Amino acid sequence: MIVHADAGVLAEAVAARLTTRLLDAQAARGVASVVLTGGRIADAVHRAVAASRARDAIDWSRVDVWWGDERFLPAGDPERNETQARAALLSAVPLDPARVHPMPASDGPDGDDAQAAAERYAAALATAAGPGHQTIPYFDVLMLGVGEDGHVASLFPEHPAAHPDSYGEATVIPVHNAPKPPPTRLSLTPPVIDSAEEVWLVASGAGKARAVELALAGPGPVQLPAGGVHGTQDTVWLLDQAAAAGVPARFRSPLR
Numbered sequence: 001m002i003v004h005a006d007a008g009v010l011a012e013a014v015a016a017r018l019t020t021r022l023l024d025a026q027a028a029r030g031v032a033s034v035v036l037t038g039g040r041i042a043d044a045v046h047r048a049v050a051a052s053r054a055r056d057a058i059d060w061s062r063v064d065v066w067w068g069d070e071r072f073l074p075a076g077d078p079e080r081n082e083t084q085a086r087a088a089l090l091s092a093v094p095l096d097p098a099r100v101h102p103m104p105a106s107d108g109p110d111g112d113d114a115q116a117a118a119e120r121y122a123a124a125l126a127t128a129a130g131p132g133h134q135t136i137p138y139f140d141v142l143m144l145g146v147g148e149d150g151h152v153a154s155l156f157p158e159h160p161a162a163h164p165d166s167y168g169e170a171t172v173i174p175v176h177n178a179p180k181p182p183p184t185r186l187s188l189t190p191p192v193i194d195s196a197e198e199v200w201l202v203a204s205g206a207g208k209a210r211a212v213e214l215a216l217a218g219p220g221p222v223q224l225p226a227g228g229v230h231g232t233q234d235t236v237w238l239l240d241q242a243a244a245a246g247v248p249a250r251f252r253s254p255l256r
């Protein structure tokens, strides 16, 4: 856990961390893969990456971009996570379009059938599956925002879709009646999130303090999804002071 002074410093620090993480992945594997999310602090991170000179050190043509969740809306809808990520960062860097994998839109090939759209994205993940996996690619870093209620991606507390009995072996699921609008979303399931080498939970503001505190208290993954996710190598909480207000000192890095 690393706590930064405020939202501005947090966004810049996470952007620097993401830039370095992608560079290190490319140095080690030749490629890098990142899973993006939506929301305000994620958008601020994307913008900070776009604004940094260091971004040009990354060979963006060898970066795979996936999404952890998406609002199931028509293509180009300003509320889609993809739309916001393209505006904040993706359109500014020389990505290989074939390596950018947005989740289907509600006016795409499956129309408004969220289940079919989820299955389509699951098929895209399987097509890109890496060694040791049949169904999902290797993710160097998976970024998550944290909702005031403790949701991550589109996995909401006590929501039926977030229950293992509901998603089973699925890698991507439709989420209906989401408490955070829009009501219909697509989301990676917890096991897919947990397959990432690093899972970063980024939260800013006093409104997140309770969710962060509860997440660290060891709740069940259905009761509080933010407390249930973890990377295979690292799970990093990246917070500002306000969001970390309820965090016991033992969880904090010596930085603060």
Ligand SMILES: O=C(O)[C@H](O)[C@@H](O)[C@H](O)[C@H](O)COP(=O)(O)O
Pocket (backbone or CB within 6 Å): 037, 038, 039, 040, 041, 042, 069, 070, 071, 081, 144, 145, 146, 147, 148, 151, 152, 153, 154, 180
């Ligand atoms: O589609 C979404 O809205 C996001 O995927 C969602 O999980 C978001 O990351 C959190 O709600 C935090 O959002 P804020 O950073 O705006 O509080």
